[in-house]
Amino acid sequence: MLQVTDLAKYYDGQPVFSGFDLHLPAGRFQVLLGPSGCGKTTLFNTLTGVTPKDAGDIVWQGETMSHLGNLCAYMHQKDLLLPWFSLMDNALLPARTRGLDMAAARERTTQLFFRLGLAGFESHRPHQVSGGMRQRCALVRTLMFDRDLTLLDEPLSALDAITRQRLQHLLLLLQTEFSKTILMITHDVDEALLLADDIFLLSPLPMAVTRCFSLALPKPRAFDDPLLLHTKAEILGHLEKGGVS
Numbered sequence: 001m002l003q004v005t006d007l008a009k010y011y012d013g014q015p016v017f018s019g020f021d022l023h024l025p026a027g028r029f030q031v032l033l034g035p036s037g038c039g040k041t042t043l044f045n046t047l048t049g050v051t052p053k054d055a056g057d058i059v060w061q062g063e064t065m066s067h068l069g070n071l072c073a074y075m076h077q078k079d080l081l082l083p084w085f086s087l088m089d090n091a092l093l094p095a096r097t098r099g100l101d102m103a104a105a106r107e108r109t110t111q112l113f114f115r116l117g118l119a120g121f122e123s124h125r126p127h128q129v130s131g132g133m134r135q136r137c138a139l140v141r142t143l144m145f146d147r148d149l150t151l152l153d154e155p156l157s158a159l160d161a162i163t164r165q166r167l168q169h170l171l172l173l174l175q176t177e178f179s180k181t182i183l184m185i186t187h188d189v190d191e192a193l194l195l196a197d198d199i200f201l202l203s204p205l206p207m208a209v210t211r212c213f214s215l216a217l218p219k220p221r222a223f224d225d226p227l228l229l230h231t232k233a234e235i236l237g238h239l240e241k242g243g244v245s
């Protein structure tokens, strides 16, 4: 579905990454794990055209393009909700800009609000709710883009442990339900092990993939699964050696 080859991005003449390759087959859930400041958000921004790439090829379903733009849904690390809109209106923005049937979109948003614990807060403004609630609203908005490929930049980072666990399960369900291909950034090894088909470990700046783990385990997964525990030990061992968070 997505093939990235030799991608490079420089800030002030210094590479954030160069010669960066990524292959994302349709239907997979891939997770990027790397230390703070290594270039993960910059990678997403470069893929989507928020910032221009300096070199490399981005091939989407066989077609070479300068960036993916709106072909993918992108949940930014910052929630980017519009402060003067209610949570519901923020979540409905993708449907509105695409000229979709608003009654159907509202129904779907209402369902997602319910499933993500936002029911009753539809008419609140972003400043009237918690950071975790804003993050969940941003997740609903991302899902309402309804793209085959979804990029999630630390989508669950502002959530407490219980809510986070609930939403991890929900993400899995949604991936199946919306038949998504997902590329997600997280700092949480357990989260990666629970959700990912492939986990890419990244080096500090300039960013490169240092190891890839593929987990052929059915989902939902149990934390005491021997293969999962073995992979976790390998990942933690690698992170300790490489100084990756």
Ligand SMILES: Nc1ncnc2c1ncn2[C@@H]1O[C@H](COP(=O)(O)OP(=O)(O)OP(=O)(O)O)[C@@H](O)[C@H]1O
Residues within 6 Å of the ligand: 011, 012, 016, 034, 035, 036, 037, 038, 039, 040, 041, 042, 043, 077, 205
């Ligand atoms: N607009 C910019 N101009 C100059 N340098 C930038 C810019 N954006 C990011 N950088 C630098 O690029 C590097 C990578 O930043 P980036 O935000 O991609 O890291 P990250 O891996 O997403 O970190 P985190 O896990 O903390 O979110 C950092 O050193 C950062 O200071």
Ligand SMILES: [Mg+2]
Residues within 6 Å of the ligand: 040, 041, 042, 077, 153
């Ligand atoms: Mg980031």
